[in-house]
Amino acid sequence: SDKPNTIETDDSRLDRIEEMITNPNERIRTLENIIINQKPDILNLKIKNRVHERKFWRVSQILGRSSQTMATKVVGSYANDLKNSKIQEKHEVLVKKKRLLEGSMVTTPVPTQKAVTAFYAYMSKSENIPGTHHTLIFDTAITNENNGYHPFSGIFIAPEKGIYVFSFSIRLECHSYGPYELVKNSQVVGVVFSDIRQVCLQDQITGTMVITANKGDDIYVRTHATTSHIGLIPSDDNGRSSFAGWLILN
Incomplete structure (x- = not known):
């Protein structure tokens, strides 16, 4: 009396296994269809990407030349500012030394040398x-x-x-x-x-x-x-x- 149940059980297991095998195949076919349908979109995106790359390249060339010119101006301006700053620093140092000398001359006057007899x-x-x-x-x-x-x-x-x-x-x-x-x-x-x-x-x-x-x-x-x-x-x-x-x- 137990055998019929056992057969049913085995059949049901086979059905489930078959279903498991069948479902992935269907999924794979579905994915393949999706990929096929997306190929035109991908191609269009590639074309647009190339167009954008060319535009970007042209813009970068223009920006490169202008940035180089700007960099030269900036460097030149910085060099001039640095030079002027150093000149100003030297001037300030000389002014300070002059003030110190003038102060020392005021506080400690140099005695005048008298005539020798x-x-x-x-x-x-x-x-x-x-x-x-x-x-x-x-x-x-x-x-x-x-x-x-x-x-x-x-x-x-x-x-x-x-x-x-x-x-x-x-x-x-x-x-x-x-x-x-x-x-x-x-x-x-x-x-x-x-x-x-x-x-x-x-x-x-x-x-x-x-x-x-x-x-x-x-x-x-x-x-x-x-x-x-x-x-x-x-x-x-x-x-x-x-x-x-x-x-x-x-």
Whole structure:
């Protein structure tokens, strides 16, 4: 009694399998029909796409040329702006430096350099047996900064107040004798003395003094006011009698 049921069951299974096989085939045919029907649409789309591609290519060419021109203009404009910016920056730096310099000059002014005062002169020839109270004239001025020394009179006139150094050197001949004075105005500020009367030789004596002088003071070298001088004062290429002075502090 069970066999008929079993046969029915097997038949129904076969029917279902056949249905399963048949349905996919129908689906496949349906899809194929759809594809066939869509081929004209696809072809039209391809044609339109090519047209659009050509238009896009032309537009891109035009835009490419114009964008290149625009890029050149933009780059050129940027370069000019950059150049102008650098020039402006340099100008601003120079202005700042100038202001700093001007500020430093105002706060720390540069001291003005004062004129140098110094002289050196010698006798161009020998002085022949000078008497007492006789001003020695050193007529050849080698150095005369600030023009304080006067070679025609042998007198240095102080151009400004300060502390000065004066030095004179007197050449002596055989058997000579005498003192020599450095005088400021009428005041004797220094004296040197030589006595070689007992021997026959050449000698040189020097006196150096540091004094304070006011502007307009006269400073000069002379023989002693009361003691007589013996012998001449030589001055030639073998040895010079000279007078020098310079300002060390004002």
